[in-house]
Amino acid sequence: MAQRQVHYPRYVGNYELHQKLGAGYSGAIFCARHVHTNDWVALKLQPVDEACPTNRYERAFYPAIQGGEGIPTLYASGIQGPWDYLVIDLLGSSLDSLHRTKKTDVWDLRSVCCVAQQVISRLEWMHTRGVLHRDIQLGNCVLGLPPNDKTIYMIDFGFSKFFIDQRTKRHIPDSKEPRDFIGNYWFSSVRVHCRNQVPSRRDDLEAVALMLIHMLTPGGLHWTRNGVPKTDEAHERLMYEKRTARPEDLCRGLPPPFEEFLRYCRRLNFTDRPDYEQWIEEFRNLAEEHGFPGDPAFIWPPPNPEPMAQPTVRAQAAPVRKQTGELEGVLTGLANMQLGERQVLGVRDNLVNRDSNTPPKDGKKPAKPKKAAGPKQGQEVINLVSDDESAHDENAHARMTPHGGVRFSKAQRLAQLAREVEAATDNATLGRLVRQFAQVMEENRSRMLTKEGFAVLDALRKQLADPSVFITPIRTARPRGSGASAAQDGSAVVAERETRNGKLNKLWRLGQDVRKAGSNEQLARLVLEFGAVIDRSSGRTVTKDGFGFLAGLAGRLEALA
Ligand SMILES: Nc1ncnc2c1ncn2[C@@H]1O[C@H](COP(=O)(O)OP(=O)(O)OP(=O)(O)O)[C@@H](O)[C@H]1O
Numbered sequence: 001m002a003q004r005q006v007h008y009p010r011y012v013g014n015y016e017l018h019q020k021l022g023a024g025y026s027g028a029i030f031c032a033r034h035v036h037t038n039d040w041v042a043l044k045l046q047p048v049d050e051a052c053p054t055n056r057y058e059r060a061f062y063p064a065i066q067g068g069e070g071i072p073t074l075y076a077s078g079i080q081g082p083w084d085y086l087v088i089d090l091l092g093s094s095l096d097s098l099h100r101t102k103k104t105d106v107w108d109l110r111s112v113c114c115v116a117q118q119v120i121s122r123l124e125w126m127h128t129r130g131v132l133h134r135d136i137q138l139g140n141c142v143l144g145l146p147p148n149d150k151t152i153y154m155i156d157f158g159f160s161k162f163f164i165d166q167r168t169k170r171h172i173p174d175s176k177e178p179r180d181f182i183g184n185y186w187f188s189s190v191r192v193h194c195r196n197q198v199p200s201r202r203d204d205l206e207a208v209a210l211m212l213i214h215m216l217t218p219g220g221l222h223w224t225r226n227g228v229p230k231t232d233e234a235h236e237r238l239m240y241e242k243r244t245a246r247p248e249d250l251c252r253g254l255p256p257p258f259e260e261f262l263r264y265c266r267r268l269n270f271t272d273r274p275d276y277e278q279w280i281e282e283f284r285n286l287a288e289e290h291g292f293p294g295d296p297a298f299i300w301p302p303p304n305p306e307p308m309a310q311p312t313v314r315a316q317a318a319p320v321r322k323q324t325g326e327l328e329g330v331l332t333g334l335a336n337m338q339l340g341e342r343q344v345l346g347v348r349d350n351l352v353n354r355d356s357n358t359p360p361k362d363g364k365k366p367a368k369p370k371k372a373a374g375p376k377q378g379q380e381v382i383n384l385v386s387d388d389e390s391a392h393d394e395n396a397h398a399r400m401t402p403h404g405g406v407r408f409s410k411a412q413r414l415a416q417l418a419r420e421v422e423a424a425t426d427n428a429t430l431g432r433l434v435r436q437f438a439q440v441m442e443e444n445r446s447r448m449l450t451k452e453g454f455a456v457l458d459a460l461r462k463q464l465a466d467p468s469v470f471i472t473p474i475r476t477a478r479p480r481g482s483g484a485s486a487a488q489d490g491s492a493v494v495a496e497r498e499t500r501n502g503k504l505n506k507l508w509r510l511g512q513d514v515r516k517a518g519s520n521e522q523l524a525r526l527v528l529e530f531g532a533v534i535d536r537s538s539g540r541t542v543t544k545d546g547f548g549f550l551a552g553l554a555g556r557l558e559a560l561a
Contacts, residue, residue, distance in 0.1 A: 008045060012085050013076055015043055026050045031090060041075060044086040048079055052351045054158025055084040061131055061157040068125035070118065070153045091153050092145050096138035098300060107215040108302045109313040113287035115141065115215070117280045117296035118152040119208050124276035127201050130164030133157065134199055136207035137184050143298065150297035159183065159351065163200055171271045174198050181347050185238060186224045187211045194243040202268035209262040213250050217315040221250065253316035256411060256450040257282045260540065285446045289409040410444045414452035421459040430463060431557030438550040447541040449534045457531045464524035506533050507545035514552040523556060
């Protein structure tokens with residue numbers, strides 16, 4: 001197709017334009033030099049009459065977020081003749097372009113953990129300043145130039161939005177009003193993309209979760225493999241695939257934090273502040289558990305992609321809920337895809353219909369939005385690769401210590417404990433295993449109850465609920481001696497705390513109940529309740545009261561042995 005010939009100016013303000021660095025949907029970006037200082041910068045140019053004036057929008061957000069690590073500095077901006085321009089820090093490669101130079105189809109876990117930590121931290125900064133990004137994608141994560149080449153910068157605030165109302169200083173309200181989708185097809189959250197809900201902080205984080213999973217999935221997330229939808233029907237199908245993809249299917253074969261992070265983001269309420277620190281810590285721990293440094297510095301190319309003792313981490317091909325003939329469509333789509341500059345495309349057309357929290361549009365009435373934007377130029381070719389590596393490989397996370405020993409990860413130790421619980425034949429053994437479980441949880445910097453942790457609880461509950469699994473008969477004696485008086489003391493404290501606080505901390509209460517339990521069936525019910533309480537909590541972490549419960553449980557099991 002013939003390209004429109006655009007004549008760019010040689011000078012804009014005090015800047016001389018040099019080579020073109022990239023082109024977006026509605027403009028171009030150049031490397032430019034300040035004619036007096038000789039400083040090199042990046043200059044974004046866009047026609048002033050552009051239907052979707054993203055440069056003008058971006059200009060409104062830069063002052064709010066200036067000064068944060070990994071946020072480009074805005075040096076100048078304005079209008080010159082027919083051009084609207086922004087002058088910002090000159091940066092290096094985007095993660096999208098690094099991805100295209102890679103020889104393997106998935107990223108290495110270390111790099112992904114670095115991306116996770118840095119991008120979550122950028123969003124923490126932006127959100128603290130009241131701004132949502134709304135267009136998280138690999139092309140908008142760009143490395144700095146030396147000496148900042150280990151820092152990931154967030155760029156492209158053309159879709160951004162103040163979620164703190166600039167006038168009232170309050171969180172914007174939720175709304176059920178129908179709204180146009182603004183974001184990108186691949187990673188915008190299910191709520192925003194498929195259910196047209198008002199975006200908030202949780203949606204930026206969900207986009208990060210999807211991007212990270214995409215990086216570790218051979219061929220990428222399955223709804224990205226057909227390229228940008230060119231028809232409403234294709235867009236509908238993409239949304240269907242995204243909406244119906246279950247976290248456990250998307251994350252099969254990946255270390256648990258990816259699935260947990262996605263679930264966490266989806267559990268957050270509209271106005272909730274995400275626990276950024278917790279997730280930065282989770283991904284740091286994950287890197288360390290796999291034998292990498294926890295430092296978030298992004299080093300490219302990766303110094304040592306995968307330690308010797310560890311297989312490559314990658315998602316397994318997730319089952320895709322396909323309609324008949326869809327696989328054929330995927331393959332045809334792949335065959336038709338072209339190499340290009342950008343991977344993920346946003347729906348910019350809808351920006352002309354932005355709400356009151358977006359920067360002013362010079363009083364012009366917004367143009368009628370189009371339904372779904374047509375494709376932007378260029379798509380990358382992604383290979384469809386299947387992978388049958390087992391997620392339950394016992395040695396998957398083991399790694400050599402410097403002294404030649406083998407160290408097991410938290411996941412692996414918990415998986416082993418679950419197996420031992422299943423094989424236990426008496427209460428005394430179970431009590432010992434519960435103590436070991438608490439110890440593993442306590443030793444780890446992350447106290448989050450992972451999938452493997454829940455598996456231990458589940459095995460325990462099953463053992464306790466079904467006495468036939470024991471070889472020796474189970475005793476169901478009432479609490480004896482000091483146990484009984486402790487129970488009485490416990491009730492007194494409960495009563496006191498109840499009057500004092502009005503409502504008891506659920507885990508603390510369970511900790512009291514477990515010490516009074518007189519049978520394995522009662523213990524099974526309490527273990528079930530314990531798991532449910534942890535599962536419902538936003539961070540799924542085992543707190544002090546949680547450890548109190550486990551200690552009480554181990555004690556009761558030993559007493560009932
Ligand atoms: N400051 C920069 N320094 C170097 N390269 C940059 C810089 N900013 C952007 N780029 C390159 O140009 C590409 C497009 O930039 P950007 O996303 O800001 O433009 P855009 O017009 O808003 O694009 P789109 O409409 O596709 O979102 C980026 O993916 C990146 O490769």
